[in-house]
Amino acid sequence: MNLKNAIRKRADQCVKCNACAPACPTYAKTLHEGESARGRIALMEGLACEKLPLTEALLAHLDSCLYCRACEAVCPSEVKYAETLNLTRQLIHTKKPFSKIFSLIFSSKQALNIFVFFLIFYQITGLQWFFRKIKIFNLANKLKRWDRYLPHLTIRHWKTFYPAQNSQKGTVALFTGCIQTFVEPSTITSAIRLLNAWGFDIEIPRSQACCGAFHLHGGSPDFTKLAEKNKRAFKNKDTVFFTSGCGMILKDYPSEKNFNIKDISSFLYTREKPKKLIFKTLKLTAVLHTPCSLKNILQTADPTWHLLKLIPGLQIIPLSSSTACCGAAGLNMLTQPEMADSLAHDLSNKIKEIKPDILLTSNIGCKIHLETQLQTYQKIKILHPIELLAMQLESF
Numbered sequence: 001m002n003l004k005n006a007i008r009k010r011a012d013q014c015v016k017c018n019a020c021a022p023a024c025p026t027y028a029k030t031l032h033e034g035e036s037a038r039g040r041i042a043l044m045e046g047l048a049c050e051k052l053p054l055t056e057a058l059l060a061h062l063d064s065c066l067y068c069r070a071c072e073a074v075c076p077s078e079v080k081y082a083e084t085l086n087l088t089r090q091l092i093h094t095k096k097p098f099s100k101i102f103s104l105i106f107s108s109k110q111a112l113n114i115f116v117f118f119l120i121f122y123q124i125t126g127l128q129w130f131f132r133k134i135k136i137f138n139l140a141n142k143l144k145r146w147d148r149y150l151p152h153l154t155i156r157h158w159k160t161f162y163p164a165q166n167s168q169k170g171t172v173a174l175f176t177g178c179i180q181t182f183v184e185p186s187t188i189t190s191a192i193r194l195l196n197a198w199g200f201d202i203e204i205p206r207s208q209a210c211c212g213a214f215h216l217h218g219g220s221p222d223f224t225k226l227a228e229k230n231k232r233a234f235k236n237k238d239t240v241f242f243t244s245g246c247g248m249i250l251k252d253y254p255s256e257k258n259f260n261i262k263d264i265s266s267f268l269y270t271r272e273k274p275k276k277l278i279f280k281t282l283k284l285t286a287v288l289h290t291p292c293s294l295k296n297i298l299q300t301a302d303p304t305w306h307l308l309k310l311i312p313g314l315q316i317i318p319l320s321s322s323t324a325c326c327g328a329a330g331l332n333m334l335t336q337p338e339m340a341d342s343l344a345h346d347l348s349n350k351i352k353e354i355k356p357d358i359l360l361t362s363n364i365g366c367k368i369h370l371e372t373q374l375q376t377y378q379k380i381k382i383l384h385p386i387e388l389l390a391m392q393l394e395s396f
Contacts, residue, residue: 003048003087003090003091003094004048004049004050004091005048006087007044007045007047007048007084007087007088007091008045008048008049010079010080010083010084010087011041011042011044011045011048011084012045013077013078013079013080014038014041014077014079015077016038016042017076017077018036018038019074019075019076020036020037020038020070020071020074020075020081021036021037021038022074023070023071023073023074024036024037024070024071025066025068025070025324025325025327025343026064026065026066026339027039028324029339029342029343034061035061035064037071037075037081039061040061040062040065040081040085041079041081041084043058043061043062044062044084044085044088047088047091047092048088048091054092054095054096059092059096062085062088062089062092063335063336064332064336064339065085066292066325066327066329066332066339067082067085067217067292067329067330068292068293068296068324068325068329069081069082069248069292069293069296069297070292070296070324070325072296072297073295073296082252086216086217086219088219089216089217089218089219090219090221091219092219093218093219093220093221097220098215098218098219098220099218102214102218103214103215103218103220103222106178106210106214106215107209107210107215107222107225107226109178109209112178112210113155116153116155116182117155119150119153120153120154120155123150123152123153128147128150131147132147142334145334145337146334148372149333149334149368149369149372151183151368151371152183153182153183154182154185155182156181156185158176158181158188158204159204160203160204160205160206161201161202161203161204162192162195162196162201162202162204163196163201164196164198164199164200164201165196165197165199166196166197166198166199166274166276166277167199167274168199168200168201169198169199169200169271170199170200170201170238171200171201171202171203171237171238172195172200172201172202172203172237172238172239172240172267173202173203173204173205173233173234173237173238173239173240174188174191174192174195174202174203174204174239174240174241174242175208175211175230175234175239175240175241175246175250175261176188176204176208177210177211177241177243177246177364178209178210178211179364180242180243180246180364183364183368184364184367184384186387187242187243187384187386187387188242189390190384190386190387190389190390190391191240191242191264191386191390193390193393194264194268194386194389194390194393195240195264195268197274197277197393198268198271198273198274198277199274200271203237205233205234205237207229207232207233208229208230208233208234209226209229209230209233210226211226211230211245211246211249211250212226212227212230212249213245213246213249213330214330214331216249216252217330217331227253227254230250230253231253231259234259234261235259237260238260238262238267239259239260239261239262240261240262240263240264240267241261241262241263241264242263242264242362242384242386243362243363243364244263244291244293244294244298244362244363245291245293245330245363245364245365247261247263247293247294247298248293248297248298251297251298263294263298263300263303263362264386265300265303265304265307265362265385265386266300266303268303268307269303269306269307270303273310277393277394278393278394279310279311279312279389279392279393279394280311280312280392280393280394281311281312281313282311282312282313282314282388282392283313283314284313284314284315284356284357284358285315285317285354285355285356285357285358286308286314286315286316286317286356286357286358286359286360286388287317287318287319287351287354287356287358287359287360288304288305288308288316288317288318288319288360288385289319289323289326289347289351289359289360289361289366289370290304290318290319290323291326291361291362291363291366292325292329293363294362294363301318304362304385305318307385307389308360308385308388308389310389311388311389311392314392317354317356319347319350319351320350323347323350324343324346324347325343326343326344326347326366326369326370327339327340327341327342327343327344327347327369328340328344328363328365328366328368328369328370329365330365333365333368333369340369341373344369344370344373345373347370348370348373348374351370351374351380355379356380357379357380357381358380358381358382358383358388359374359380359381359382359383360382360383360384360385360388361382361384361385362384362385362386367382367384370382
């Protein structure tokens with residue numbers, strides 16, 4: 001089946017009931033039909049049927065989609081919206097190709113390392129401070145935002161094997177992703193510590209690659225190559241991931257019996273905790289943010305909450321399940337600034353009302369976005385739930 005027929009087939013499943021509209025964050029903000037799941041499906045169908053041309057306006061509506069997939073969670077017809085959008089992006093790629101430079105950076109570890117090295121050089125040599133001081137980015141708002149969102153970067157190398165610290169229960173492979181290794185190495189360290197404490201040996205395959213999210217959203221055929229590479233790297237292994245955005249993409253890989261992957265919180269929660277593992281008391285208030293990928297697709301919010309309850313004294317306040325997307329949505333926080341800021345503003349206000357000591361989120365994009373948006377509210381420390389658990393783990 002060619003791309004156009006595949007898009008039409010999936011779009012035909014939508015009965016245009018509009019049950020998805022209240023769940024769509026971009027529609028709630030704009031009340032524009034083209035900013036709803038139903039409207040976007042109609043645009044994709046029109047493009048596939050050659051009734052609509054590929055215009056900048058049409059692209060703008062598709063590009064503003066947050067890929068939160070809240071529409072799929074409420075759709076009575078179980079329309080595969082994400083599949084339809086991904087196929088449409090492949091069709092668009094044939095006419096408007098995905099950035100070759102961007103694709104190369106996230107397809108090759110060597111290219112990504114070089115790119116990150118230059119960014120670190122920019123940060124540690126004072127160039128970033130100097131450019132901000134002379135306000136050079138005021139000449140280009142887009143670059144100013146990219147610089148503002150640039151997190152502190154570091155390069156760290158990981159061993160391929162970490163033995164269990166308690167009686168050995170088995171072996172798991174750890175998917176580390178690409179961005180996380182440079183932005184949040186502490187989360188990887190925390191994941192290793194917890195899995196080891198639970199009695200699991202850990203393998204970190206060197207052959208693993210980027211999950212392919214950027215390539216998937218750009219319609220690039222390199223997504224298939226990255227998916228195949230990861231499936232080979234984790235073949236016949238019990239595999240865990242700690243970043244929900246990557247996990248959502250990994251779950252979208254063509255299903256294979258020998259590709260078994262699970263969110264780390266779900267994995268630990270379903271394994272018996274060693275009796276001698278003790279968590280230190282922490283008398284603080286933590287707000288638990290559930291990323292869209294975790295809430296709508298992976299549906300593993302409960303295990304995270306139950307694990308955090310192992311920390312004595314910690315008051316956990318989950319954000320309402322009705323809370324909309326924070327606006328990060330991969331690169332949308334950079335490419336769709338108005339929508340991203342508006343959604344983050346709504347969420348930030350809810351967080352500020354609670355006045356927590358800690359904000360917990362398991363998505364790296366959400367963390368970067370909310371951290372940037374909450375900079376004026378310095379009291380909140382933002383951590384991955386796994387980081388907090390590892391910090392409170394007594395020595396064993």
